[in-house]
Amino acid sequence: MLTLPAPAKLNLILRILGRRPDGYHELQTLFQILDYGDSLDFSPRSDGIISVEAGALDIPEEDNLVYRAAQRLRQSIQWQAGSLPGVHIRLSKKLPHGGGIGGGSSDAATTLLGLNHLWQCNLPIETLAELGRGLGADIPVFVRGRTAWAEGVGEELTPLSIENRHYLVVAPDCQVSTAKIFSDSRLTRDSVAITLAALREGHPTEKPLGSDILETFSGNDCQALVESLYPEVRDAREWLQQFAPSHLTGTGSCVFTAFPSAQAARSALAKLPRKWQGFIAAGVQVSPVHRQLAKLTSSD
């Protein structure tokens, strides 16, 4: 059996520049990958069936992004007659869905990466990222597995390093539909594009971006709308604001604050009102799934 993590992400910056003819939005975002997330167990099946056990996640198997990613990967390969592989995937969810932390997307990316390894498909990362992009805009960053600046609909990625920080992520008791927020006429879609050079101004490329510069550019164009629709999200963010600047991630519902140490994040978490769930996580440059796959490959 192969067990792999599916980490969460935060959008440290999220700017919406406009809407494309296909309805998708042009955006600029800074993806921070975290060391915290779901976990997937892959067990080969000899009967050629793909099955997914998703615990408390109450959605039909064929709608689960894990199932859809496995099907899509298998369809992209010409298998020799009689050699169609099967797999049973057990998904252990820790990440709230509809939280803007990319849980479903990351599960799908880990499925593509894990089955590429298990089934020995040998597809390059670029191909896996393209397969993922067809399932969701957030999947390519998890397939590539680097904290990154993103443009386009989120698939044009430039890896970027960010200083070591620890995040307290608070999940209010509500789920936000990404489609609902992106289709709302009140969403602000006219942010001016910034350049990576502007983001980095005065910072040598090899130096990780620090909190000072990140706070200058931080902000999420979905935040005002999401908070007006879900007052609980505003309450949670305002509670976090007592420690340091706090922001919405993705289209919510989760909000976050960065801390310089795990201990500072932990002591804030200890004060979290019982009505909300929360977790702390370190920001990482390289996804834990890539670290684990690299270890497996080197021991093969």
Ligand SMILES: C[C@](O)(CO)[C@H](O)COP(=O)(O)OP(=O)(O)OC[C@H]1O[C@@H](n2ccc(N)nc2=O)[C@H](O)[C@@H]1O
């Ligand atoms: C908000 C973010 O989480 C930021 O990282 C992502 O852009 C959302 O990515 P995602 O959840 O993978 O999104 P998808 O599953 O591809 O699309 C969900 C819905 O959001 C809309 N959507 C998504 C991404 C994007 N750049 N523009 C959009 O308008 C799509 O029209 C769709 O109705």
Ligand SMILES: Nc1ncnc2c1ncn2[C@@H]1O[C@H](COP(=O)(O)OP(=O)(O)OP(=O)(O)O)[C@@H](O)[C@H]1O
């Ligand atoms: N494996 C999965 N885990 C969670 N949600 C899934 C999964 N597969 C499909 N979904 C569906 O996708 C929807 C969005 O879930 P997800 O956790 O990706 O939201 P999110 O955190 O807001 O993501 P994003 O930041 O990508 O917008 C859920 O409401 C659920 O119906």
